[in-house]
Amino acid sequence: xxxxxxxxxxxxxxxxxxxxxxxxxxxxxxxxxxxxxxxxxxxxxxxxxxxxxxxxxxxxxxxxxxxxxxxxxxxxxxxxxxxxxxxxxxxxxxxxxxxxxxxxxxxxxxxxxxxxxxxxxxxxxxxxxxxxxxxxxxxxxxxxxxxxxxxxxxxxxxxxxxxxxxxxxxxxxxxxxxxxxxxxxxxxxxxxxxxxxxxxxxxxxxxxxxxxxxxxxxxxxxxxxxxxxxxxxxxxxxxxxxxxxxxxxxxxxxxxxxxxxxxxxxxxxxxxxxxxxxxxxxxxxxxxxxxxxxxxxxxxxxxxxxxxxxxxxxxxxxxxxxxxxxxxxxxxxxxxxxxxxxxxxxxxxxxxxxxxxxxxxxxxxxxxxxxxxxxxxxxxxxxxxxxxxxxxxxxxxxxxxxxxxxxxxxxxxxxxxxxxxxxxxxxxxxxxxxxxxxxxxxxxxxxxxxxxxxxxxxxxxxxxxxxxxxxxxxxxxxxxxxxxxxxxxxxxxxxxxxxxxxxxxxxxxxxxxxxxxxxxxxxxxxxxxxxxxxxxxxxxxxxxxxxxxxxxxxxxxxxxxxxxxxxxx
Numbered sequence: 331x332x333x334x335x336x337x338x339x340x341x342x343x344x345x346x347x348x349x350x351x352x353x354x355x356x357x358x359x360x361x362x363x364x365x366x367x368x369x370x371x372x373x374x375x376x377x378x379x380x381x382x383x384x385x386x387x388x389x390x391x392x393x394x395x396x397x398x399x400x401x402x403x404x405x406x407x408x409x410x411x412x413x414x415x416x417x418x419x420x421x422x423x424x425x426x427x428x429x430x431x432x433x434x435x436x437x438x439x440x441x442x443x444x445x446x447x448x449x450x451x452x453x454x455x456x457x458x459x460x461x462x463x464x465x466x467x468x469x470x471x472x473x474x475x476x477x478x479x480x481x482x483x484x485x486x487x488x489x490x491x492x493x494x495x496x497x498x499x500x501x502x503x504x505x506x507x508x509x510x511x512x513x514x515x516x517x518x519x520x521x522x523x524x525x526x527x528x529x530x531x532x533x534x535x536x537x538x539x540x541x542x543x544x545x546x547x548x549x550x551x552x553x554x555x556x557x558x559x560x561x562x563x564x565x566x567x568x569x570x571x572x573x574x575x576x577x578x579x580x581x582x583x584x585x586x587x588x589x590x591x592x593x594x595x596x597x598x599x600x601x602x603x604x605x606x607x608x609x610x611x612x613x614x615x616x617x618x619x620x621x622x623x624x625x626x627x628x629x630x631x632x633x634x635x636x637x638x639x640x641x642x643x644x645x646x647x648x649x650x651x652x653x654x655x656x657x658x659x660x661x662x663x664x665x666x667x668x669x670x671x672x673x674x675x676x677x678x679x680x681x682x683x684x685x686x687x688x689x690x691x692x693x694x695x696x697x698x699x700x701x702x703x704x705x706x707x708x709x710x711x712x713x714x715x716x717x718x719x720x721x722x723x724x725x726x727x728x729x730x731x732x733x734x735x736x737x738x739x740x741x742x743x744x745x746x747x748x749x750x751x752x753x754x755x756x757x758x759x760x761x762x763x764x765x766x767x768x769x770x771x772x773x774x775x776x777x778x779x780x781x782x783x784x785x786x787x788x789x790x791x792x793x794x795x796x797x798x799x800x801x802x803x804x805x806x807x808x809x810x811x812x813x814x815x816x817x818x819x820x821x822x823x824x825x826x827x828x829x830x831x832x833x834x835x836x837x838x839x840x841x842x843x844x845x846x847x848x849x850x851x852x853x854x855x856x857x858x859x860x861x862x863x864x865x866x867x868x869x870x871x872x873x874x875x876x877x878x879x880x881x882x883x884x885x886x887x888x889x890x891x892x893x894x895x896x897x898x899x
Contacts (some may be wrong), residue, residue, distance in 0.1 A: 353377070363739065365797070411440045446571075453672040461486040463597060465573040471595045473588075475825045479506060480581050480595045481588030484565060487575060488512040491567040493522040496583070499561045500533040501525070503886060504585035506541050508837065517546030528560050528584075530713060537797040537886075538583070544783045563595075574600035588834055612853075656822065657688045663820030664692060668794070676775060676797040676814045679823035682833050685798040686718050689771050690725035694768055696794060705746045709775055709787070711857075712736050712750060719748045751782050764791040775799040779808035787813060800824070841880050843873060864898045 345361055347370065353359060354374060362372045377385065394413065401409035418435045425431065447455040462478045463469055471480040488494065489512060506513075517523055525547050527534050534551070543549055552560045563578040579595025581587040660679065667675050679685045689707075697703040707722070709715050719732045733741035735749035744766070754762065770790055775797030777783055787795075795813070802810055802818065811817065827833040845866060851859040867873050885891050 351385075353385055355389075394639075407440045408438075411436050411438045443592070457866065459486050465569075465575060466599050467599055468596070468598045471577075471579070471593070471597060473591060473593050475823060479589050480577065480593060481505075481585070483507065483597065484588065485509050485512050486576065487565075487567045487577075488516050489515065490569060491521065492570045493568040494524070494527045495562045495566040496523070497560070497562045498525065498527045498583045499530055499563055500582040500584060501527045501538045501542070502533070502535045502582070502584040503537040503541065505583035505588055506538045507680075507884065508585065508588070509868070510541065510545065513542075513547070514545045523547040525549045526552065526560075530561065533582075544772045549725075572600070573783055576600070578859070584836065589837070654684070654832075657684055657691070660820045660822060661688055661692055663693075664796070667819045672815065672817070672819065674795040674814050675819035676799070676802065676811065676817075678799055678802055678818050678823070680822060680824035680827040680833060681800045683822055683827050685800070686721045686773070687725070689718075689796060689798055690722045692796065693722065693769060693771070694725055700768055700793060702768050704744070704767045705769045706790075706792070707748045707771045707773070708751055708754075708783075709734075709748070709773040710751050714773060715748045715750060722746075722748075751777070751780075755782050759786050759789050762789065764789055768793045769796070770794070771798065772797045773798050776801050776804055776810055778810045778813065779804060839880070839884050843876055845873070860899050867898055 335878050345365065365372070379792055383790045397413055398406055398410045414436050415438070418431050445458055445460075448457065461483045463483060471478065471483065473479050477670070485508065488509070494513075494516065513523060523542075523546060525542055525791075527539070527549070529551060539549055563579060563582055567575045571574075576598050577595050578598065579593060581591070581595050589595055662675065664675050677685060678687065679688070693703070693705060707715075709718060715734060715736055721736070723729055723731045732746045732748050733739075733743065735741050735747050735753045737750075737753075740753075741747050747767075748768065767790060770792040772778060772783070772787070772795075775801045778787060778797070797810075797814065799810075804810065822832075824833070828835050847858070847863070847866065850862045850866065853859070881888050881891070
């Protein structure tokens with residue numbers, strides 16, 4: 331391309347040397363006229379008929395977006411309907427009514443059809459799970475913290491799909507297992523599931539293919555490891571409604587790739603890339619017809635890939651009764667914050683990383699710095715209060731440290747108090763001297779938005795306030811950071827703790843056990859009545875057999891499993 335004689339930056343509005351594909355407008359023409367001809371030359375081409383509809387519609391969409399976003403917040407929906415209606419009226423006159431565009435005028439107020447639900451036999455609508463990402467959106471998933479995992483979105487796409495095509499270089503049981511229930515329901519409804527995978531690097535597991543075949547999938551395996559080397563990873567979710575989606579990227583059908591790994595996957599919508607998705611389907615069909623691909627059959631040993639033993643993650647779960655270097659690093663941030671003048675600090679750390687241990691060590695150090703060190707430790711359950719007091723006693727080497735203020739137990743000295751949140755409020759928190767406690771530690775601080783916590787925190791004026799939580803973000807949107815000047819002093823999130831091998835990676839499985847707990851007494855702050863719950867769960871061996879069976883189904887090798895069992899009593 332001619333014209334670039336100097337690659338220096340320009341001061342024009344977003345005009346930089348290089349390739350452009352901008353539709354020439356009056357504004358752009360004016361900007362081009364101001365450019366120094368001795369340095370830059372604009373190369374302009376005619377708008378081709380084949381590109382006219384796409385380029386012009388993109389340009390108008392950008393202008394429409396800009397116009398709607400200028401409307402005041404809270405008025406954009408109303409304004410978007412008004413602008414769209416006006417444009418459609420004008421478009422009808424420009425096309426002399428030949429486009430039948432009036433029928434596509436949006437209704438006022440603006441509304442969106444999000445589903446057409448079939449009715450169940452009893453007349454109730456059958457709900458459909460939907461992914462977090464709107465079906466119209468094209469986006470990138472990287473499994474980054476705070477963003478939807480590609481594994482979650484894949485599973486959420488299944489219920490609304492009419493057919494599913496999968497091309498996957500590697501398929502492992504760890505990746506198939508989380509999708510089992512959703513894919514089973516898909517196939518049981520008579521909807522096609524076609525899977526094309528490979529024996530490349532010998533990574534595909536026989537157990538994964540057996541499970542997919544058992545669910546009802548049509549499977550082909552490519553045995554070509556020399557010429558083709560199929561290495562694609564993609565899903566297409568076909569929807570007769572027209573809202574098909576596809577995931578194309580780096581994630582194989584493994585648990586680590588879908589949940590834990592740093593992966594790049596593009597999720598595209600057929601509404602915006604119809605031609606490209608058709609090309610993708612033609613390519614996948616051609617690959618499936620290749621001579622190196624053939625169906626897998628359990629009865630033919632040479633028709634199914636052999637696989638190595640599944641790799642077992644070797645993450646060490648360390649005891650948190652001792653003090654760890656990463657805990658020291660977190661506390662150093664707390665100390666630094668205090669030197670900077672912040673005496674209300676929030677420690678965010680994943681469950682299992684020892685928040686209470688860190689709070690105890692921090693208190694030991696504060697006792698040496700403060701002239702007086704009256705302590706109030708607040709939690710919402712008596713079990714947590716007992717465990718926390720035991721941790722502080724261990725850190726202080728004082729077996730008699732701390733008094734409980736919970737239920738009928740009331741402190742005598744009020745020097746070092748471990749209290750339930752209900753106790754100070756039931757005793758009228760206003761009667762407590764705001765400056766009585768020098769150090770206040772609040773466990774599970776995400777509960778602080780509740781009125782009981784607000785009453786206590788707004789009344790007390792300690793020298794140091796320390797909040798402990800694993801999840802400061804609340805689903806109801808209430809802000810707990812207001813107690814800390816909108817800041818988090820230090821944090822170790824769950825994904826970081828797993829990545830740094832302070833915690834073992836995990837997977838959640840929700841299993842419906844068929845038990846009816848509606849008649850079991852429930853007390854606020856205490857939970858289920860233990861005796862009554864024990865009677866239901868241990869009435870016979872059926873529930874225990876169910877647990878054992880689900881472990882066998884969910885765990886690749888139960889004999890090598892290390893686990894904690896949480897019991898009723």
